[in-house]
Amino acid sequence: MANDALFIPPWLPDGLEALPPTLLACRAIPFADAALRRELGCTDAHTSLGLVTADQDDALYAALDHATKFARVDVVYARSFYAGAAHGSGPLSGEILGVLAAVDPQEIAEGLLALRAYLAEQAHFYRPRAQFAPHQPAFFPHVIAETGHYLSAAAGIDAGKPLAYLIAPPVESVVALDAALKAADVRLCRYFGPPTETNFGGGYLTGSLAAVEAAAAAFAAAVVEVAQAPMAAARRADRDRS
Numbered sequence: 001m002a003n004d005a006l007f008i009p010p011w012l013p014d015g016l017e018a019l020p021p022t023l024l025a026c027r028a029i030p031f032a033d034a035a036l037r038r039e040l041g042c043t044d045a046h047t048s049l050g051l052v053t054a055d056q057d058d059a060l061y062a063a064l065d066h067a068t069k070f071a072r073v074d075v076v077y078a079r080s081f082y083a084g085a086a087h088g089s090g091p092l093s094g095e096i097l098g099v100l101a102a103v104d105p106q107e108i109a110e111g112l113l114a115l116r117a118y119l120a121e122q123a124h125f126y127r128p129r130a131q132f133a134p135h136q137p138a139f140f141p142h143v144i145a146e147t148g149h150y151l152s153a154a155a156g157i158d159a160g161k162p163l164a165y166l167i168a169p170p171v172e173s174v175v176a177l178d179a180a181l182k183a184a185d186v187r188l189c190r191y192f193g194p195p196t197e198t199n200f201g202g203g204y205l206t207g208s209l210a211a212v213e214a215a216a217a218a219f220a221a222a223v224v225e226v227a228q229a230p231m232a233a234a235r236r237a238d239r240d241r242s
Contacts (some may be wrong), residue, residue, distance in 0.1 A: 011213040018124040021056035025092040030105040041076040046101035050108040055085040057096035058140045059123035066118040068148035071110035075150040076101040080197040139168035141220040155189045155204040164205040164212035170194035173201035176222035183218030184211040
């Protein structure tokens with residue numbers, strides 16, 4: 001459900017509303033079994049786990065990264081589920097499972113606290129407001145000013161560097177990513193070709209903070225433009241033939 005009270009970054013185009021994610025499950029295992037820890041990718045030093053599910057995978061990936069900046073935790077497992085939250089395997093499934101690991105349970109508690117705050121306050125999908133047009137796409141034009149060690153490793157950049165995390169439905173993602181790359185001095189450091197597990201697409205861009213914000217703004221504007229005129233090229237071709 002949209003929430004008009006949520007903060008929308010000033011660099012985003014007007015007319016968008018935030019779609020806050022829902023944290024569906026948040027559990028800790030203070031001293032997890034060693035065999036399970038190995039299967040999840042833990043090191044020998046990890047003893048404790050924190051498990052979370054949510055109905056927005058990309059928002060939770062960003063929140064998992066945020067947790068690594070505020071607690072001595074590692075993201076050892078994070079996977080999206082096929083077809084998205086609307087087709088979850090159970091009421092607590094959502095569209096992603098994320099697992100934090102740490103040396104002691106207190107670090108897990110601190111990491112989960114930071115994750116929950118970021119998910120509630122900063123990491124949201126957006127869509128054009130309903131009064132402009134019904135059935136508008138949801139998309140994720142998110143900027144991280146300083147990455148933690150999870151997303152920096154995934155993007156192949158140094159921790160602390162800015163990152164534009166840009167995700168949208170298939171056609172919108174390709175057109176909008178092109179617009180983002182042309183809008184500012186940014187570099188595409190990872191591409192997610194559609195369909196992903198949740199049938200979206202997009203990528204990670206890096207550069208200066210001002211540049212990644214400009215790129216994310218261009219991405220959002222292009223998603224809205226495609227949604228408003230999805231058949232623009234077909235109409236032009238019809239006019240050219242007439």
